[in-house]
Amino acid sequence: MSLLEVRNLSIDYLREDGTALHAVEEVGFTLEESRSLGLVGESGCGKTTAIQGILRLLPAQGRIVSGEVLYRGTDLFSLSEEEMRKYRWKHLSIVFQGSMNALNPVRQVGSQIADAIKMHEPANNGRQVEARVHHLLDLVGITPQRSRHYPHQYSGGMRQRAMIAMALACSPDILIADEPTTALDVMIQAQILDLLQKLQKELALSIILVTHDLGVVAEMCDDVLVMYGGRTAEYASVDTIFNNAQHPYTLRLLQAFPDVANPSSKLASIPGYPPPLDAMPRGCRFEPRCHRKRAICAEQIPALEAIQPGHYVACPFREDN
Amino acid sequence: MQRSDYLIRKVLFGLITLAVVVGFNFALFRILPGDPVKAIARSPRLTQEAREKLRVEFGLDKPVFLDLERLKTGDVIGAFDTQFTAYINALLHGNLGISFRSRRAVSEVLAERVWRTVVLVAAAETLSLVLGIALGLVAAWRRGTRADMGILLYALFSWGLPTFFLGIILLVLAQGLLPVGGMVTPGLKPQDGWVYWIDVAKHLILPTLTMAIIYTSSYILIMRSSVMGVLSEDYILTAKAKGMSTFRILRSEALKNAMLPMVTIVALNLAYTVGGAIQVETVFSWPGIGRLMYEAVTMRDYPVLQGTFLLLAVAVIVANLAADILYSVLDPRVKAS
Amino acid sequence: MQQLKEIGHTFLRRPMGIVGLIMLLVVIFVALFAPWLAPYDPNEKIDVEPGDLLAPPDSEHLLGRDDAGKDVLSLLIYGARVSLTVGFVASFMSMVIGTTVGLVAGYRGGRIDNISMRLVDFLLVIPSLPLMLVLISMWGRGLWKIILVIGLLGWTISARLVRSQVLSIKERRYILRARAIGASHTRITTRHVLPQVVPLVLAEAVLAVSGAIIAESSLSFLGLGDPTLVSWGMMLNFAFERAISRRAWWFLLPPGFAIVWVSVGLILIGSTLEEIVNPSLKTHHLFDPRQMMARFVGIAPKEPAPEVSTRVETEGAD
Numbered sequence: 001m002s003l004l005e006v007r008n009l010s011i012d013y014l015r016e017d018g019t020a021l022h023a024v025e026e027v028g029f030t031l032e033e034s035r036s037l038g039l040v041g042e043s044g045c046g047k048t049t050a051i052q053g054i055l056r057l058l059p060a061q062g063r064i065v066s067g068e069v070l071y072r073g074t075d076l077f078s079l080s081e082e083e084m085r086k087y088r089w090k091h092l093s094i095v096f097q098g099s100m101n102a103l104n105p106v107r108q109v110g111s112q113i114a115d116a117i118k119m120h121e122p123a124n125n126g127r128q129v130e131a132r133v134h135h136l137l138d139l140v141g142i143t144p145q146r147s148r149h150y151p152h153q154y155s156g157g158m159r160q161r162a163m164i165a166m167a168l169a170c171s172p173d174i175l176i177a178d179e180p181t182t183a184l185d186v187m188i189q190a191q192i193l194d195l196l197q198k199l200q201k202e203l204a205l206s207i208i209l210v211t212h213d214l215g216v217v218a219e220m221c222d223d224v225l226v227m228y229g230g231r232t233a234e235y236a237s238v239d240t241i242f243n244n245a246q247h248p249y250t251l252r253l254l255q256a257f258p259d260v261a262n263p264s265s266k267l268a269s270i271p272g273y274p275p276p277l278d279a280m281p282r283g284c285r286f287e288p289r290c291h292r293k294r295a296i297c298a299e300q301i302p303a304l305e306a307i308q309p310g311h312y313v314a315c316p317f318r319e320d321n
Numbered sequence: 322m323q324r325s326d327y328l329i330r331k332v333l334f335g336l337i338t339l340a341v342v343v344g345f346n347f348a349l350f351r352i353l354p355g356d357p358v359k360a361i362a363r364s365p366r367l368t369q370e371a372r373e374k375l376r377v378e379f380g381l382d383k384p385v386f387l388d389l390e391r392l393k394t395g396d397v398i399g400a401f402d403t404q405f406t407a408y409i410n411a412l413l414h415g416n417l418g419i420s421f422r423s424r425r426a427v428s429e430v431l432a433e434r435v436w437r438t439v440v441l442v443a444a445a446e447t448l449s450l451v452l453g454i455a456l457g458l459v460a461a462w463r464r465g466t467r468a469d470m471g472i473l474l475y476a477l478f479s480w481g482l483p484t485f486f487l488g489i490i491l492l493v494l495a496q497g498l499l500p501v502g503g504m505v506t507p508g509l510k511p512q513d514g515w516v517y518w519i520d521v522a523k524h525l526i527l528p529t530l531t532m533a534i535i536y537t538s539s540y541i542l543i544m545r546s547s548v549m550g551v552l553s554e555d556y557i558l559t560a561k562a563k564g565m566s567t568f569r570i571l572r573s574e575a576l577k578n579a580m581l582p583m584v585t586i587v588a589l590n591l592a593y594t595v596g597g598a599i600q601v602e603t604v605f606s607w608p609g610i611g612r613l614m615y616e617a618v619t620m621r622d623y624p625v626l627q628g629t630f631l632l633l634a635v636a637v638i639v640a641n642l643a644a645d646i647l648y649s650v651l652d653p654r655v656k657a658s
Numbered sequence: 659m660q661q662l663k664e665i666g667h668t669f670l671r672r673p674m675g676i677v678g679l680i681m682l683l684v685v686i687f688v689a690l691f692a693p694w695l696a697p698y699d700p701n702e703k704i705d706v707e708p709g710d711l712l713a714p715p716d717s718e719h720l721l722g723r724d725d726a727g728k729d730v731l732s733l734l735i736y737g738a739r740v741s742l743t744v745g746f747v748a749s750f751m752s753m754v755i756g757t758t759v760g761l762v763a764g765y766r767g768g769r770i771d772n773i774s775m776r777l778v779d780f781l782l783v784i785p786s787l788p789l790m791l792v793l794i795s796m797w798g799r800g801l802w803k804i805i806l807v808i809g810l811l812g813w814t815i816s817a818r819l820v821r822s823q824v825l826s827i828k829e830r831r832y833i834l835r836a837r838a839i840g841a842s843h844t845r846i847t848t849r850h851v852l853p854q855v856v857p858l859v860l861a862e863a864v865l866a867v868s869g870a871i872i873a874e875s876s877l878s879f880l881g882l883g884d885p886t887l888v889s890w891g892m893m894l895n896f897a898f899e900r901a902i903s904r905r906a907w908w909f910l911l912p913p914g915f916a917i918v919w920v921s922v923g924l925i926l927i928g929s930t931l932e933e934i935v936n937p938s939l940k941t942h943h944l945f946d947p948r949q950m951m952a953r954f955v956g957i958a959p960k961e962p963a964p965e966v967s968t969r970v971e972t973e974g975a976d
Contacts, residue, residue: 055562056947056950056951057558057561057562058950059941059943060941060942060945060949061941062950063949063950063951064950064951077951081947081948082566085564085565085566086564087564088561088562088563088564089562089563089564090564093562093563094562096555096558096559096562101554101555101556102555102556102558102559103556103559104556104559104560104574104578105556105578105653105654106577106578106581106652106653106654107573107574107577115563115565115573116563116564119563119564119565119569120564150653150654152653152654163559166563334776334779338779338780338783341780342784349792349793349796461942462944464941464942477922477925477926477929478922478925480868480921480925481868481872481918481921481922481924481925482918482921483872483875483876483879483891483914483917483918483921484876485876485879485880485894486875486894486914486917486918489894489898489902489910489914490911490914492902493902493907493910493911546938549938549939549942550939552942552943552944553939553941553942553943557942557943557944558943561943561944567944570944571944575944589782589783591785592782592783592784592785592786593785593786593787595785595787595788596785596786596787596788596876597787599787599788599791599880600787600876600879600880603880604898614788614791615880615881618791618795618880618881618882619881621795623795623796626791626792626795627792629788630788630789630791630792633785633788634783634784634785634788634789637783637784637785638783641783
């Protein structure tokens with residue numbers, strides 16, 4: 001039994017007139033203990049929606065249309081809201097994109113972390129909770145005295161680290177990090193990534209890392225799921241993706257990624273824009289921008305095939321064919 | 322921003338406002354046409370002695386602002402021997418003049434009646450706040466539902482209801498059920514102990530209710546928009562992700578954040594609330610300074626009018642200052658360095 | 659102008675706004691056609707007998723008669739003129755002053771802005787009704803005096819509103835572009851900033867009218883109305899002093915209901931406009947979470963109309 005298995009996840013957004021926009025379609029993956037998965041794609045490809053859906057934290061217009069999220073065998077989608085709440089944070093926690101307001105500005109940082117502990121592990125007394133909070137802050141490199149400070153007294157990088165500390169408060173099995181390094185400068189980015197790696201080793205944490213940055217994926221992840229237009233384009237181990245990518249989109253992504261070993265190689269950008277949700281192509285989502293397309297691509301949505309154990313591609317005209 | 326800077330600026334502004342109000346008060350009654358103080362000299366209600374006393378006290382024989390004659394002769398101190406200085410001097414000694422009608426010191430009349438208005442306003446504001454916060458919270462949380470619509474409709478409707486007319490309606494409706502006039506049933510005295518105070522409380526019900534019905538609406542509207550703003554912030558999503566129940570989120574994350582602006586709003590509203598108190602005290606004959614002002618208008622008792630206005634203005638200014646200070650303490654984003 | 663037409667169209671689709679509009683139009687109609695609608699002329703001298711004073715409603719006097727024997731219905735109808743006049747003129751004054759101050763303060767910034775806002779803060783802190791009482795008492799009673807007092811004290815809200823709107827517009831690209839090509843400040847203000855501000859001011863103005871009407875009625879009720887005119891507030895003043903003990907509801911209640919009618923109508927219009935011009939947040943995070951699990955709730959959303967796939971120029975095939 002896997003730690004987390006997502007099957008056939010489809011999520012819609014309802015518009016004001018009642019029509020549905022398909023934000024995520026038939027996405028699935030497996031996550032094992034102490035492994036990390038990178039969820040990669042351009043803005044608007046549905047990766048944030050997918051992970052919000054997994055935790056059932058979609059915005060008001062979001063609808064989970066189908067799928068199963070099996071955490072150690074239990075389908076989270078079959079739970080009531082109260083039951084789901086017990087799983088949140090305790091087993092699966094999330095670090096949102098670093099924003100000014102992800103932490104409550106009028107409460108002390110320490111007390112916000114303590115909240116999580118008190119809620120899920122009420123057996124602890126005041127002193128134990130405080131000790132845990134200090135330990136967590138220490139873990140992410142923040143001096144424990146600062147637990148009495150307010151978020152506006154923290155720098156951007158510190159806030160992100162505090163969010164990570166808070167996410168680990170109840171020792172979850174799975175940490176989902178949504179673009180944890182975007183909006184931070186490069187030095188801080190490196191710090192955060194190092195921290196995540198260290199935590200993963202020390203705490204045997206499984207991480208789902210949502211990002212559009214392949215460099216981060218290369219460093220941190222064991223497996224990669226490339227999304228495009230709400231669907232899975234390619235899903236394989238990181239080695240396979242970087243050395244034997246098959247989907248045209250994945251190939252283009254890699255080409256757009258600067259290669260240290262070959263600095264003079266030209267950076268290729270992918271012409272065009274990702275499809276807007278209300279104007280999805282009828283067939284393959286990538287077809288309009290694809291360099292390998294055929295007539296049938298515009299008509300039929302390509303199925304996700306396992307071309308080898310653990311390597312899935314959704315393109316019949318992949319590299320090898 | 323630095324809290325000490327913030328406070329100093331607010332106190333300074335408060336003092337300037339006070340000074341301007343005092344000056345304005347003075348100007349109003351000395352310079353405008355129909356200058357009543359000059360009318361004192363002709364007022365048949367006062368004896369010759371009283372008139373002379375007033376003339377001397379208010380320095381009616383002296384220039385208004387600055388004695389230019391004396392200034393020219395180099396007598397700088399003497400140049401300030403004017404009506405204005407006399408006025409300030411009198412003010413600082415707590416002397417607000419003498420009522421035309423009752424011939425008592427204005428300050429005495431005010432002191433006697435002010436606590437009755439304070440009790441009324443305090444009761445009404447407390448009720449309005451509690452209801453306003455609760456209903457505003459519900460309306461925002463249940464946005465778009467019938468509860469929200471109902472609460473909004475109530476708020477909009479009471480906005481268009483003049484306070485005095487609501488008082489009249491309640492007075493008509495409550496005839497026979499609740500006391501509708503005055504502060505106590507004639508015959509009862511404070512020495513009668515509990516009975517007296519309960520009677521006062523009964524007389525307080527209708528005026529308080531009238532004001533509360535009207536002023537709750539502004540708190541509802543403000544709380545509602547404040548809560549809606551707060552509930553759409555990122556930290557609410559974080560709280561949800563932490564597994565907090567809706568009730569818990571409202572209580573620990575949303576409430577305090579949404580209520581912060583209310584502190585300064587209550588003080589600002591006070592400027593309108595005293596207007597409501599005047600109307601309500603008039604309708605229900607509640608013997609506070611609101612009714613005093615109404616009587617002074619009817620009787621053209623200008624010293625009382627002037628004194629009451631000054632008192633009310635000063636009270637509101639001070640209340641606003643206190644609210645600003647309180648706010649700076651409550652909001653951690655306004656910190657000392 | 660285009661924008662105003664759009665707002666008008668949207669407005670007509672809001673039932674609350676339409677109700678308010680109808681309520682207001684009724685009052686305007688009554689005020690305009692008062693001489694034809696009112697059965698009696700309130701200014702006419704009439705011979706009264708003691709039994710006529712505070713007479714209850716009958717076939718000749720649908721709302722009875724007041725404490726001087728006059729027909730209440732006619733007084734009520736003519737009273738509309740005073741309320742509407744004061745309401746519209748005083749709030750027009752406030753809006754013009756407030757918008758000008760807000761525009762200048764927001765656009766110029768600096769010292770002018772500071773002084774203006776201090777002035778606004780100052781006025782906001784002074785209790786309004788006591789101030790108006792004092793001013794009218796000193797100055798004397800009269801329609802124009804009331805209009806001026808209400809108008810000159812009511813500009814603060816619109817000033818603040820306009821100023822914050824201007825501040826947010828000031829830094830937008832098209833303004834910066836206009837400045838870069840050398841457009842004068844007046845030109846920028848009138849051609850670019852003002853049109854953005856007008857819809858908001860309009861919504862606020864409607865609400866201000868109701869505020870002015872209520873202010874006038876309060877002043878009149880407290881005895882400071884224009885003695886030569888009939889106003890609803892003044893009717894209430896007389897009724898309160900003389901009709902309550904005699905239980906003459908027909909004199910006591912209609913003027914008050916009339917005030918409420920016109921105010922609520924204006925408020926409905928104003929808040930609808932405000933919602934159109936400045937829509938509040940659509941939603942927040944604490945909605946009912948059950949709606950998220952569509953299949954459990956059994957909602958089958960409609961499919962959007964089939965789209966033609968967007969064709970984008972691609973580079974040559976590899």
